[in-house]
Amino acid sequence: MLSFPELQVQERAIARRPTAFPYIPGLLSFREVPTVLAALERLKTLPDLLLCDGQGIAHPRRFGIACHIGWLTDLPAIGVGKSRLVGQHAEVPEHKGDWTPLQHQGETIGAVLRTRATTKPLFISPGHRISLETAIEYVMRCTTKYRLPETTRHAHKLASEISAAQLEAELESQQMTLEL
């Protein structure tokens, strides 16, 4: 969890669970929501806004993981996808901050946003209690010099730190076994 607009780490929480559902495009929530909720419950303070790794309403049934998490927690949530699930869009202009609407079946479901020049754009869509315009604004203000917002970058870093630590622990126990 980061402060806004300073983007300084305020608190960290993590949860690890066995995979209980396969990855199926369109059904990502069933695989990841339980663990995300477990991590959120471990925070002492709840966030005022969630930037979720995946789609909001830019989903076949307009209910991606950001909608799911936002609905269950009643927290404002934004879908920040690294690639497209559904919808079509025009070529996105080349400069940071430029964006093009993402449309599907006659409606605008999100924005294809250039958070950094010369890199693939991000797929932004409302998840819960936020408009597309406001969502784009927050994503930009949470982004510095990289393609992904700082929130997502910190989350990935924490997750990899933990898995690396657990891998080391496993190797340690294997060494113990060999020595016996």
Place this chain on the structure above:
DNA sequence: GCGACAG
């Protein structure tokens, strides 16, 4: 039937 398909 064929192609597409968040993480």
Place this chain on the structure above:
DNA sequence: ATCTTGTCGC
């Protein structure tokens, strides 16, 4: 997502 070495561009 993960595997996986070097490498191309800002």
